[in-house]
Amino acid sequence: FREAAERTAVPGVATGLAVTGSGGDVLFVEATSVPGGEKLVLTGQLGDVMKESAQIALSAVRARAGEYGLEDDLFENRSFHLHVPAGAIPKDGPSAGITMATALASLLTGRPVRHTVGMTGEVTLQGRVLPIGGLKQKVLAAHAAGLTDVVIPERNRADLDDVPQHVRDEMAFHPVMSLSEVLDVALEPAAKPVDVAL
Amino acid sequence: FREAAERTAVPGVATGLAVTGSGGDVLFVEATSVPGGEKLVLTGQLGDVMKESAQIALSAVRARAGEYGLEDDLFENRSFHLHVPAGAIPKDGPSAGITMATALASLLTGRPVRHTVGMTGEVTLQGRVLPIGGLKQKVLAAHAAGLTDVVIPERNRADLDDVPQHVRDEMAFHPVMSLSEVLDVALEPAAKPVDVAL
Amino acid sequence: FREAAERTAVPGVATGLAVTGSGGDVLFVEATSVPGGEKLVLTGQLGDVMKESAQIALSAVRARAGEYGLEDDLFENRSFHLHVPAGAIPKDGPSAGITMATALASLLTGRPVRHTVGMTGEVTLQGRVLPIGGLKQKVLAAHAAGLTDVVIPERNRADLDDVPQHVRDEMAFHPVMSLSEVLDVALEPAAKPVDVAL
Amino acid sequence: FREAAERTAVPGVATGLAVTGSGGDVLFVEATSVPGGEKLVLTGQLGDVMKESAQIALSAVRARAGEYGLEDDLFENRSFHLHVPAGAIPKDGPSAGITMATALASLLTGRPVRHTVGMTGEVTLQGRVLPIGGLKQKVLAAHAAGLTDVVIPERNRADLDDVPQHVRDEMAFHPVMSLSEVLDVALEPAAKPVDVAL
Amino acid sequence: FREAAERTAVPGVATGLAVTGSGGDVLFVEATSVPGGEKLVLTGQLGDVMKESAQIALSAVRARAGEYGLEDDLFENRSFHLHVPAGAIPKDGPSAGITMATALASLLTGRPVRHTVGMTGEVTLQGRVLPIGGLKQKVLAAHAAGLTDVVIPERNRADLDDVPQHVRDEMAFHPVMSLSEVLDVALEPAAKPVDVAL
Amino acid sequence: FREAAERTAVPGVATGLAVTGSGGDVLFVEATSVPGGEKLVLTGQLGDVMKESAQIALSAVRARAGEYGLEDDLFENRSFHLHVPAGAIPKDGPSAGITMATALASLLTGRPVRHTVGMTGEVTLQGRVLPIGGLKQKVLAAHAAGLTDVVIPERNRADLDDVPQHVRDEMAFHPVMSLSEVLDVALEPAAKPVDVAL
Ligand SMILES: [Ca+2]
Numbered sequence A, B, C, D, E, F: 001f002r003e004a005a006e007r008t009a010v011p012g013v014a015t016g017l018a019v020t021g022s023g024g025d026v027l028f029v030e031a032t033s034v035p036g037g038e039k040l041v042l043t044g045q046l047g048d049v050m051k052e053s054a055q056i057a058l059s060a061v062r063a064r065a066g067e068y069g070l071e072d073d074l075f076e077n078r079s080f081h082l083h084v085p086a087g088a089i090p091k092d093g094p095s096a097g098i099t100m101a102t103a104l105a106s107l108l109t110g111r112p113v114r115h116t117v118g119m120t121g122e123v124t125l126q127g128r129v130l131p132i133g134g135l136k137q138k139v140l141a142a143h144a145a146g147l148t149d150v151v152i153p154e155r156n157r158a159d160l161d162d163v164p165q166h167v168r169d170e171m172a173f174h175p176v177m178s179l180s181e182v183l184d185v186a187l188e189p190a191a192k193p194v195d196v197a198l
């Protein structure tokens, strides 16, 4: 139950939800960044849809940086690396889009992701959140992993009917239409500058 | 009925029309741009004809920038990203050419695309609009999505005969020969500078 | 009959002739250019022989720029895009070499291609014109498209015997050995500077 | 028994453990670095999971350079080469992640790897150590090679039960959760600056 | 008989000899060069052995530029294009190595290739000439094309026995061991600076 | 018998030993270098193991340049080309590693390779020499080619038993553990600066 808490203790890690052959699973998206090159390195045996998803996430965050509280020039002459462990397990699909965007936004704002939050949703270049499949399995996996808040696409709201009542009772769901809403739910508040008495 | 309106509320999104296995469909082309690199990033599982189409759209807009009200140097040392959701659905063909060009022109002029307008047509490097297939299905999809204006290639004008009369009655068709005409129909007027009393 | 005229009204478009599964056809090569990068972008589903042909055409025009009335430094830090519509139709073969070179020379001199002229011929790096196949079908296609002047390789001169007499009577043929001769036939005269009375 | 000692005598070489078709084996990861380019060259017939693993190792060390006693700017405008002999034997999998990271950290700190230490573990971008397979075979191979200290992922601790008692008696095991702990075990202390009497 | 003379009238074209499915043939290697980039563009449907051969030819000429009367800095920040017409015919093999090197040396010295000379031979990075196959067919093709001088590898000297006596009587053979010897035979003398009376 | 002497007369060529389908053979590795780019061009139809081997050889020589009497900055902004004739014969395997490293060291020190020396051995990034296969065939090929000194990996010393006594009697074997030892055996002494009386 403590894995998500440990993983997301530092800025740059977001908790996603996936469908696997045998149900749902929690995955962690890790983001780091280094000066130089403006490259996007992707690891974790990502399929081509998921690689595109990462490019979309980066462009979406960058294109509307101001809206997310980021300086434009944070991205200039800077490379990013997104990794989705475990390294040997192939992964694909667009539904980690908002998780990738959130990991990047967390990294760049320095605000950690709330450790109770899991999320699933395709993101578009304009920051819209599109529906995904397998909502029931994903929610069950989030529940099993001890997550209490799940960000879902607005257009998947109806799929919550398939989630058993006792699970729904123990969780909060956050249907969203835009990346802005995702970040509002997912990111810890910015650290307040400490007042210093003089 | 409100999806196209929401999607195209910001500059850089244009509404296209596609033929799918089961009829026609509306698709949205999203464009963003960042300083640096002069790269063209393409996502949305685009096939090679459609990737070329995107390159043609960018070159066509750039080559005749002045004609479309754009400064030449808008393109210098600047990269573009075109995305066509949904991210997991393969797409191909040349008929989104004018939609891609329109998304780029919208982005660069800051003029949103009119939310009632859908469009289909291949574009050439010189900005000519070439005919496409599947006009009837595309028009029906536009109608179903609540669009009221459809930009079509001049050389597809005869295909409008196949569109049922009651649909034609509720829509306006704009046959065009050039990208200039597409943009005249599709883009909202440039925001007028506000008069400021002194 | 007016398509070639419309297409070639602006500098950078040349009219080529191709053999297809069902006879001959007219194709248009479009060239544009932008500052930066010295890249050569090729679109139109070109096969690898035709892509090489485009590289040869660019190098041939550039290597002997002076001979064609072009400044050397026109090419420095400048990228080119050659497109051959229609975008979804695969094309291959070396015989559009002189058409590509002509489109580039037209673009760079600002002299439009004469709208009555179609052409076919392989070009070498030194600007020689090599023979091609399918001359009869190509000439018939040019005739059907309303073209009246056809540039052909000198070494295809004998193949004109296969063209029906009534077609030959209505057309002029220009057998050439070098790219210089192609451009002499194909390009409109340079616009004369307007005399201005003082 | 002296191979690991010889191999790791210089900074930049770390001793890993692998599973092969016929049991376990010891492998050596060699790292070098040269100024210029910020490239990552990988040799040793590495499979794509292992290549990604190397990229993760480099990013992980770089992203938290300060934590490992490294200056940030050590990485700027510098290329790295990781090699895993023997050169003709294909290798794959994520479990050399911490070995690669250790070879890099050793190279950059100038601290050699302790020659009694072998290690196995996947590393994430945030420096977490994930579990691996084949622990028993790997430990037996380490034992046979004369290694006395084995770094293993915390989450593989239970797998030590499968290792024969007499082997366990002769070795020390170091279960770790983070790359920091790996480096604490694996690297020789930094050379102390020599006191110079004045 | 006049093709080689016409082709090689300008510097940068050398006459090679090839074996085809149906005997031997003459081929022409064309070289051009433009400022910028240090790229090597290769066209003519060259196979991978022949592409490597072109790289070797360029490196060989560059590495010993002084020996061939070339300034070192001729190569700096300059790109080369080698083309072997006809553009649609696949070609492969190492035996055009000296022809490619000669075309480059001709281009860079401004000395045309003697129009009576054909040549065949693999070249190494150090400018050595290695033996080739099909000497008889190549010599017969040279003879048929009206060439009178054939440069061959020293180690193919014995293969001249297979050439019919009447052909040998009408041709001169130049067995060589090094690229220097090739260029001595193949290039026209450097144009003498014209004495100008003052 | 004189081929190796001729080949290695200039710095940058080293004599290697290979196993072929029909026994052993002598091969020559040629190295050249030009200013600019920091590329590594590889020709000779090298397989991917052998290409990696070349990268390792370059990195190994560069990483310990000082140990081999080379200035670090010799490598900066400089490209290398390694070629292994004959150009049409595919080659693969790691055992030319020390030959490639020696060719590079010879080129960069200006010290020719001793013409009596052949060598075989895999090299690692740290300059260690690993064992190879086919020692007997390689030694016989060296003997047949008139070489008298053979550099072999220390760990292949036992394989000398398989070499016929009369061959062993006529040759000297140099088992080595490191690239330093290879170069000590293989390179001619550095030309002594001529004493100049003042
Ligand atoms: Ca796929």
Ligand SMILES: [Ca+2]
Pocket: A092, A093, A094, A095, A132, A133
């Ligand atoms: Ca999905």
Ligand SMILES: [Ca+2]
Pocket: B047, B048, B049
């Ligand atoms: Ca395709």
Ligand SMILES: [Ca+2]
Pocket: B092, B093, B094, B095, B132, B133
């Ligand atoms: Ca289409």
Ligand SMILES: [Ca+2]
Pocket: C047, C048, C049
């Ligand atoms: Ca092909």
Ligand SMILES: [Ca+2]
Pocket: C092, C093, C094, C095, C096, C132, C133
């Ligand atoms: Ca053709």
Ligand SMILES: [Ca+2]
Pocket: D047, D048, D049
């Ligand atoms: Ca794989």
Ligand SMILES: [Ca+2]
Pocket: E025, E026
């Ligand atoms: Ca011929």
Ligand SMILES: [Ca+2]
Pocket: E047, E048, E049
């Ligand atoms: Ca091949």
Ligand SMILES: [Ca+2]
Pocket: E092, E093, E094, E095, E132, E133
């Ligand atoms: Ca050959």
Ligand SMILES: [Ca+2]
Pocket: F047, F048, F049
């Ligand atoms: Ca291989």
Ligand SMILES: [Ca+2]
Pocket: F092, F093, F094, F095, F132, F133
């Ligand atoms: Ca071998």
